[in-house]
Amino acid sequence: MYSVYGTTTRFALTSLTLTLALSLPAMADDSQRINQLEQRLDSLQKQMTESSLEKVRLNGFFSTGYTRANNDAGYDEATEKSDLETLSLFGLQSTFALGRNTEAVLQLVSRGDEDWDTELEWGYLRHQFLNGIETRAGKMRLPLFMESETLEIGYGQPWARPPEAVYDPVPVRSYLGADAAYTFNLSGSSVQARAFAGHLDDDADSLGRTVSVELRNITGLTANWTNYLWTFRGVYARAEATIGGTPPLGDDEKSEFMGLGISYDDGSWLLMSELTRIEVDGFYQDTDSAYITLGYRVREVTPYVTASWVESQDNYEREATPLEVLDVRRQAYSLGFRWDMTTSVALKADWTHARGFGRTTGGLIGNQLDALAGNPGGRFDSTDVYTVRLDAAF
Numbered sequence: 051m052y053s054v055y056g057t058t059t060r061f062a063l064t065s066l067t068l069t070l071a072l073s074l075p076a077m078a079d080d081s082q083r084i085n086q087l088e089q090r091l092d093s094l095q096k097q098m099t100e101s102s103l104e105k106v107r108l109n110g111f112f113s114t115g116y117t118r119a120n121n122d123a124g125y126d127e128a129t130e131k132s133d134l135e136t137l138s139l140f141g142l143q144s145t146f147a148l149g150r151n152t153e154a155v156l157q158l159v160s161r162g163d164e165d166w167d168t169e170l171e172w173g174y175l176r177h178q179f180l181n182g183i184e185t186r187a188g189k190m191r192l193p194l195f196m197e198s199e200t201l202e203i204g205y206g207q208p209w210a211r212p213p214e215a216v217y218d219p220v221p222v223r224s225y226l227g228a229d230a231a232y233t234f235n236l237s238g239s240s241v242q243a244r245a246f247a248g249h250l251d252d253d254a255d256s257l258g259r260t261v262s263v264e265l266r267n268i269t270g271l272t273a274n275w276t277n278y279l280w281t282f283r284g285v286y287a288r289a290e291a292t293i294g295g296t297p298p299l300g301d302d303e304k305s306e307f308m309g310l311g312i313s314y315d316d317g318s319w320l321l322m323s324e325l326t327r328i329e330v331d332g333f334y335q336d337t338d339s340a341y342i343t344l345g346y347r348v349r350e351v352t353p354y355v356t357a358s359w360v361e362s363q364d365n366y367e368r369e370a371t372p373l374e375v376l377d378v379r380r381q382a383y384s385l386g387f388r389w390d391m392t393t394s395v396a397l398k399a400d401w402t403h404a405r406g407f408g409r410t411t412g413g414l415i416g417n418q419l420d421a422l423a424g425n426p427g428g429r430f431d432s433t434d435v436y437t438v439r440l441d442a443a444f
Contacts, residue, residue, distance in 0.1 A: 105147040113204040114138040114162075115439035123433035124415035125382075125404050126214050127163075137211070137439055138162030139202060141171070151178040159202060171202070171224055187228040193246060193272050194220060196283055196311040196324055204441035208320060208354055210386050210400035211437060213341035215358035216324050218413075220307070221254035222263050239277035246270050250289075257375065257418055261294035265305070283311040293334055299373070300332035320345035320352065335362040335376045350391070356384040360413065375421040378413030381406040386437075398439045405432035 115137030119128040127136050141159040148154055157172035174188025191198050195217060200206035227248015234241040250265040270287030287307045293299040306329045314321040323342040330336060338361055345354035358381070365377045386400030404412065411417035417428025 107145040109143045109145075110444050111141045111143075111203045111205060112139070112442045112444075113202075113439060115210070115437060117435065117437050119436070120434045121430050122416045123404075123412070123428070123430035124417070125402070125433045125435050126211060126218070127415070128433075128435045128437075129416070135162035137204075137437070140166075141202065143172070148175075151180075152176070182232055184231045184233075185228065186230075189224055189226050190229070190246075190248075191223060192220070192225050192250075192268075192287075193229075193244065193270070194285055194287065194307055194309060194326075196281075196313065196322070203443060204398075204439060205394070205396055205443040208322070208343065208345055208352060208388055209356065209384070210388075210398040210439045211402075213324075213343070213356055213358040213382070213384075215339045215360035215380065215382060216326050216341050219326075219328055219335075219337050219339060219360065221256070222250055222252045222265070224252075225250040225265070225268055227268060239275065242272075242274045244272045244274075246272075246287075256293075256295055256299070257422070258415060259295070261299070262292075263294070264292040265289040266292075266302075270307075279314065279316055281311075281313045283309075285309045285311075291330055291332075291334070293330075293332070297333070297373075299334040300330060303331035303334070305330040305334075318347050320347070320354070333368055333371075333373050333376070335368075335378060336364040337362050337378065345388075350389055352388040352390075354384075354386055354388070356382075356386075358382045358384075362410070362413075365410075372422060375411050375418040376413075377410040379406065379408040379410045380404055380412045380414075394444055395440070395442045398437075398441065400435075400437040400439075402435045402437070403432065404435070407431055 114134065117128045117133045117136060119125060119130060122129045139159060139161045141157060143155070143157040146154045153176050155172055155174055155176060156170070158168050159171045160166045160168045170189065172189055172191065174186045174190050176184065176186045178184050191201065195201070197207055197212060201212065201217070201223070225248045227246060229244055229246035231242055231244035247269045249268060250263070252263050253260050254263045266289060268287065268289040270285065272283065272285045274281065274283045285307070289305050291300050291303050291305040307326070309324060309326040311324040321344055323340070325340040328337050339359065341356055341358035343354055343356040345352045361379045362377050368374045368376060382402055382404040384400055384402040386398060389397045391397055407417070411421050411428045414428070414430070414433070417430055420428040
C-alpha cells in the first residue's frame with residue numbers, strides 16, 4: 051500500500067542531506083574568514099601596543115647611604131647615631147608623547163626620611179614651538195641652582211651630598227607655575243634664557259619644627275651660556291614670602307634670590323662653583339653663600355675636594371631675641387671620591403669638616419636647640435660628618 055508519510059519523510063531527509071552538503075563549504079569559508087579576522091585583530095593590537103610603548107619613556111633613580119657624625123651638632127641632619135634613611139630615596143620619571151612636539155612629564159619620589167611616602171615632585175606639560183621656544187606648565191623644580199634639575203638624582207652629581215652652604219638655605223624644592231625658554235645657537239656655543247613665574251605652598255623644617263612656607267607671585271629669569279666645556283649661569287628671582295613659626299619669620303615679605311655659577315668639564319678635570327645671595331624682609335636670615343669643587347677623573351674614580359662658606363648678613367634684626375639662633379656663620383671642607391662601578395651605578399664616600407661658627411650657632415640644629423635651652427651659641431664649635439652613598443639611574 052502506498053504511504054504518503056514515508057515518501058514525505060524520505061523527501062525531507064534527502065533535502066536535509068543536500069542542504070548540509072551545500073552548507074559545508076560555506077561554513078568552512080566562514081571559519082577561515084573568522085581566523086583571518088582574528089589574526090588581523092591580533093596584529094593590529096600588537097601594532098597599537100608597540101605604538102603606545104614608543105610614546106612612553108620610563109626612567110628611574112635610586113639612592114641609599116650611610117651617614118654618621120662625631121657629635122650631635124646636626125650638620126645636614128647628621129648626628130652620632132648611624133643613619134640609613136636621610137640619603138635614601140627612590141624615584142620614577144615618565145615622559146608621555148602627546149603629539150609631535152608636546153609631552154607630559156611626571157616624576158614620583160619616595161624618601162626614606164619621610165616614611166617612604168610617595169610624592170608628585172614634577173607634573174607638567176611641555177611644548178616645543180617651531181621657532182625654538184619651549185614652554186612648560188605645571189609643577190616643576192625651582193630653577194635656582196646649577197644642579198636644580200638633578201638635585202635628588204644623586205647619580206648625576208659628583209658629590210656624596212650637595213654643598214649645604216648653598217643648597218640648604220632654600221628649604222623648598224618645587225613650585226606650581228609656568229616657564230618659557232629660548233636657546234640661541236652660536237658658533238661653537240649656545241645661550242639659553244628662561245623666564246618663570248608661579249606660586250609655592252609647602253612645609254619646611256625650622257628649629258626642629260615643621261613650619262608652612264608660602265611664596266606668592268614668584269617671578270624669575272635664568273641665563274645660561276655654554277661652549278660644552280665651560281658653562282656660566284646667572285639667576286634672579288623674587289617673591290612675597292610668608293613663613294610660619296613662633297613667632298612667624300615673615301608675613302608677605304619681599305624676598306629675592308640671586309645666583310652666579312660656573313663649571314668646567316673636559317672629561318678629566320672638573321670644576322664647579324656657585325655664589326648665592328638670599329634677602330628676605332622680616333626675621334628670616336639674609337645669607338651670602340658659596341662653594342667651589344675641584345675634581346679629577348682617573349678612569350672610573352673621581353676624587354674631589356670642596357670648600358664652602360655661608361654667613362647671615364642681618365644679625366642685628368634678631369639681636370637679643372630667641373630668633374638670634376638663626377644667625378649663621380660657617381665654613382666647611384669636604385674630601386671625597388666617586389667610583390663609577392658600572393655605566394649606571396656609582397659609589398661615593400665623603401668626609402666633611404665644618405667649623406668657624408664665630409658667635410653663632412653655625413646654623414646647625416643641635417646648636418640651635420642648645421641655645422634655645424639657655425646655652426648661647428650651643429655646645430659644638432666644629433663637627434665631622436662621614437658619608438658613604440650608593441646612587442643608581444636606570
